[in-house]
Amino acid sequence: MTPHHHASDELLLAYAAGRLDESLALLVATHLALCPHCRAEVERMEVLGGTIIEDLPPAPVASDALDVVLDRLDEEWEGPPARSRMEKIEDESARMLPQPLRDYLGGRLNTLKWRKLGPGVRQFQIIPRREGIATSLLRIAPNTAIPHHGHGGSEHTLVLAGSYMDETGQFRRGDVQSADDELTHRPVSGGEEECYCLIVADAPLRFTGLAGRILQPFLRF
Ligand SMILES: [Zn+2]
Structure with missing residues (x-):
């Protein structure tokens, strides 16, 4: 689709x-x-x-x-360097990842070192943060709300599995949402399955609600 x-x-x-x-x-x-x-x-x-x-x-x-x-x-660009191309695919679940990302993660998904961010939300940092740019995978349990937040800069989200919905619409596998500092939203994952997203942010998220402010110290995208 x-x-x-x-x-x-x-x-x-x-x-x-x-x-x-x-x-x-x-x-x-x-x-x-x-x-x-x-x-x-x-x-x-x-x-x-x-x-x-x-x-x-x-x-x-x-x-x-x-x-x-x-x-x-x-500078003919040849795609992102594959860091673990030689590793064999260990994870059945990683097969849902599109090739560029699967190469990047060495074919792993379940066996990555996921960090718990809050109830139902786990994160894996794909590329070490540099020059303020954070690149991570988020894994969100079904029907889970990410606290209401704004963005200090730009944030690009690509849905890999499952879906989420916010004030601007619904996002499913393959969809991209680019947010700037104007957008404040409260995404909620769909109920059908876990939602996986690739997120590239160039500034930390700013949380606005009380739950968000409590969570803020733990959420470093
Ligand atoms: Zn497109």
């Missing part, structure tokens, strides 16, 4: 141009594995990038768009 909520054009363009950092590149690559619509978009952007190069006049022309294309030629 094609996802309903896609990666933004901004993300796809930056991905096509090879300009995303490791964390967001992993998130977009994982979405693309699940989304024919965005795969076609990225292909179109890449073809467009190639056409721009072919149409270039002999004299250099300075523009941002051009820089993007030129950078792309300089």
Whole structure:
């Protein structure tokens, strides 16, 4: 099933141009594995990038768009490095992970060292936090609410299994939600199965409700 909520054009363009950092590149690559619509978009952007190069006049022309294309030629991006490609798949449950993420996790899911964040919520940090960017998997029990929170910066969520719902809509496998500091929400996971999400955040979440403030010290995404 094609996802309903896609990666933004901004993300796809930056991905096509090879300009995303490791964390967001992993998130977009994982979405693309699940989304024919965005795969076609990225292909179109890449073809467009190639056409721009072919149409270039002999004299250099300075523009941002051009820089993007030129950078792309300089550094052909080959996808996020697979850290544990050699490890065999140990976890049956990891098979639901799209390839880019499965490679990243060495085919493990249940045997990862999950950290308990609160009732029904566990977290695994995929990439060590650096330059304020946090990359983690969240595993949320069915019908569980994440306390009401806002965002100090941007936060991108990709649903891998199950679903959740917030004030803006419902998100299922393959869907991406990009939140900025304007969004305050209270996501609740669906009742059908555990919800797994890949989350890339560039600032800690700010909790607004009382439950959230109590939880805040433990929730370091
Ligand atoms: Zn998409």
